[in-house]
Amino acid sequence: MTYIRSIYIIAVIGLLITSCGGAEINDTVATDSTTDTITYTVVDKHSHSNVADIRTTHLHLDIDVDFENKMLKGSVTHTVENLTGAATMIFDAHSLSIEKVELDNGVETTFEIGEFDELLGNALSVAVQPETESVTIYFSTAPDSKALQWLSPQQTAGKNEPYLFTQGEAVLTRTWMPCQDTPGNRITYSADVTVPSQLMAVMSADNPTEKDPEGKYHFEMKNPIPCYLIALAVGDLEFAALGERTGVYAEPSMVEKSVYEFADVEKMIEVAEGLYGEYKWGRYDIIVLPPSFPFGGMENPKLTFATPTILAGDRSLVSLIAHELAHSWSGNLVTNATWDDFWLNEGFTVYFENRIMEALYGKEHSDMLFSIEYEEMMNENSAILAGDHPDDSKLKLDLIGRDPDDGMTAIAYVKGALFLMTLEAEVGREKFDVFINSYFGDHEFQTLTTEDFVAYLDENLLKPNESDFNVDEWIYGQGIPDNAVVIESNRFDLVTIVSEKIPTMENVASLGIDEDAWTTQEWMHFIRQIPAETTADKLELLDATFEFKNCGNSEIMAEWYIASIKHGYDGINADMESFLINVGRRKFLEPIYTELAKTEDGLELGRAIYEKARPNYHAISFNTVDEILGWES
Numbered sequence: 257m258t259y260i261r262s263i264y265i266i267a268v269i270g271l272l273i274t275s276c277g278g279a280e281i282n283d284t285v286a287t288d289s290t291t292d293t294i295t296y297t298v299v300d301k302h303s304h305s306n307v308a309d310i311r312t313t314h315l316h317l318d319i320d321v322d323f324e325n326k327m328l329k330g331s332v333t334h335t336v337e338n339l340t341g342a343a344t345m346i347f348d349a350h351s352l353s354i355e356k357v358e359l360d361n362g363v364e365t366t367f368e369i370g371e372f373d374e375l376l377g378n379a380l381s382v383a384v385q386p387e388t389e390s391v392t393i394y395f396s397t398a399p400d401s402k403a404l405q406w407l408s409p410q411q412t413a414g415k416n417e418p419y420l421f422t423q424g425e426a427v428l429t430r431t432w433m434p435c436q437d438t439p440g441n442r443i444t445y446s447a448d449v450t451v452p453s454q455l456m457a458v459m460s461a462d463n464p465t466e467k468d469p470e471g472k473y474h475f476e477m478k479n480p481i482p483c484y485l486i487a488l489a490v491g492d493l494e495f496a497a498l499g500e501r502t503g504v505y506a507e508p509s510m511v512e513k514s515v516y517e518f519a520d521v522e523k524m525i526e527v528a529e530g531l532y533g534e535y536k537w538g539r540y541d542i543i544v545l546p547p548s549f550p551f552g553g554m555e556n557p558k559l560t561f562a563t564p565t566i567l568a569g570d571r572s573l574v575s576l577i578a579h580e581l582a583h584s585w586s587g588n589l590v591t592n593a594t595w596d597d598f599w600l601n602e603g604f605t606v607y608f609e610n611r612i613m614e615a616l617y618g619k620e621h622s623d624m625l626f627s628i629e630y631e632e633m634m635n636e637n638s639a640i641l642a643g644d645h646p647d648d649s650k651l652k653l654d655l656i657g658r659d660p661d662d663g664m665t666a667i668a669y670v671k672g673a674l675f676l677m678t679l680e681a682e683v684g685r686e687k688f689d690v691f692i693n694s695y696f697g698d699h700e701f702q703t704l705t706t707e708d709f710v711a712y713l714d715e716n717l718l719k720p721n722e723s724d725f726n727v728d729e730w731i732y733g734q735g736i737p738d739n740a741v742v743i744e745s746n747r748f749d750l751v752t753i754v755s756e757k758i759p760t761m762e763n764v765a766s767l768g769i770d771e772d773a774w775t776t777q778e779w780m781h782f783i784r785q786i787p788a789e790t791t792a793d794k795l796e797l798l799d800a801t802f803e804f805k806n807c808g809n810s811e812i813m814a815e816w817y818i819a820s821i822k823h824g825y826d827g828i829n830a831d832m833e834s835f836l837i838n839v840g841r842r843k844f845l846e847p848i849y850t851e852l853a854k855t856e857d858g859l860e861l862g863r864a865i866y867e868k869a870r871p872n873y874h875a876i877s878f879n880t881v882d883e884i885l886g887w888e889s
């Protein structure tokens with residue numbers, strides 16, 4: 257039975273490979289609870305590499321970081337495993353200059369650079385022999401490499417030194433080194449990185465805690481990871497310990513604030529381990545990046561990259577750290593095989609994040625956190641269903657020919673988590689936790705497709721519990737199935753009642769808000785629920801009392817700007833402008849600029865601000881905003 261299934265899969269995938277190309281991945285997956293395994297092939301449409309024939313097992317990076325020329329220059333040596341005696345090893349490269357390629361002990365070999373594709377870059381085909389053990393590629397990056405953001409001193413907290421950080425997920429690692437850029441292949445890595453001596457370099461690896469007087473740093477990552485998790489940051493950094501195995505890296509002026517904000521990280525790890533097993537990565541540190549970082553957080557192993565916009569001063573936005581920490585299991589230990597399976601990374605992580613927050617701060621709090629995300633997802637779901645790609649509302653995506661970024665919506669995150677919550681409700685928490693534990697245990701350091709997960713779920717949870725759960729509808733169907741659990745927040749219901757009084761209020765005191773008792777999430781909900789008919793003068797009253805427009809909490813400020821634009825209250829304009837110039841986090845920029853673009857005056861204002869702000873943004877962010885504003889650079 258197993259044998260027949262595996263042949264069938266190979267045959268079907270084989271057809272796909274000949275018709276559309278893409279990286280093939282050899283993967284081993286347990287078919288049942290015994291140790292019986294099959295080998296089959298998965299296609300990653302977003303990589304040129306031929307990992308099923310010949311693959312990297314380890315890479316060593318040897319680079320100089322040249323701030324003047326905004327360039328990384330050096331070599332990458334791939335230790336290779338030639339599975340089929342292939343004569344060619346194909347790498348992904350995007351906007352890279354390739355100087356020469358050597359095999360084993362320095363013997364130069366020939367290479368070919370394929371046609372350029374804006375999204376996927378070039379296939380770099382290197383001639384190899386069946387017995388080739390290593391391939392060394394000498395390369396340099398382009399100043400506009402999409403994975404790299406080079407910051408001037410002015411864009412940092414300290415204003416004295418430049419800064420560099422990388423962002424690999426999803427398909428950007430190929431823009432800073434030639435590699436087989438598919439999540440389906442796992443590698444270990446090491447690196448020698450030289451930086452200006454006044455700066456410190458850190459990676460998703462074992463890290464220094466002091467600057468090296470010569471600016472030379474050596475790194476090792478000994479667990480096999482997908483290459484989108486290779487990451488580097490260079491800046492005027494200082495380290496401070498949080499706990500025994502946790503700490504924070506930040507520019508000197510940000511360290512104290514960061515240490516305060518992240519006080520609970522050690523506890524988060526303990527809770528996570530209690531739920532789903534040992535933390536496998538040794539240390540867990542966080543680097544607080546400059547505000548242009550395009551994401552809230554990125555789960556680079558051993559070293560989460562985080563936006564400074566979560567430093568609210570009251571620890572109210574730390575669920576983001578729980579999220580990135582949870583990726584140490586879902587995503588980093590068990591990885592989506594292709595970007596069509598992205599929900600396996602993010603849906604599990606949101607579910608896990610929520611469990612950590614519930615265990616630490618109680619269900620009332622975690623329900624509010626989830627409700628905030630649920631509201632966003634429901635809006636996005638409606639927009640997706642009404643748009644050009646309604647299939648993007650499925651958990652299993654089909655992103656062929658598209659930027660994986662396009663499919664990375666709240667569906668993967670929140671519908672994914674809702675699916676798992678609904679499964680939990682079906683069998684009960686106790687059984688579900690046993691299942692998730694064995695899911696992580698059975699697949700650690702492996703990659704999985706959605707289909708692998710479905711088979712595993714069926715075998716290990718649904719069949720034993722005689723459940724006929726509508727898995728197919730959840731995974732291969734559009735939108736949100738009717739049996740989704742409903743997460744309700746009583747506290748949010750009470751807030752809604754207050755918001756409804758705003759259009760007719762005489763003064764703010766009449767709302768009867770107990771300011772000190774409300775959490776950040778309640779304020780966000782309060783602002784979101786302001787009724788459509790509310791006039792600008794009411795927002796002005798609210799702002800005069802609560803000073804949302806410059807309250808220092810980025811989540812509240814962003815919600816407030818969106819509401820203010822909607823209701824025509826322009827008292828925010830100066831503060832919104834400085835927020836948009838300073839902060840490059842796409843999650844905030846996207847809805848604010850979108851709201852501005854809805855009217856002619858708004859669009860004009862948005863464009864005027866964007867002109868000043870755009871140079872501060874990472875490519876990931878400005879590509880999105882360019883589209884919203886119809887910007888041609």
Ligand code: BES
Pocket residue numbers: 425426550551552553554555575576579580583602664669843
């Ligand atoms: N892995 C993601 C960030 C990401 C996704 C980068 C897709 C590139 C492509 C990270 O774990 C994440 O989800 N970050 C969120 C925060 C989270 C709390 C939802 C973010 O940045 O907003």
Ligand code: ZN
Pocket residue numbers: 579583601602605
């Ligand atoms: Zn995530």
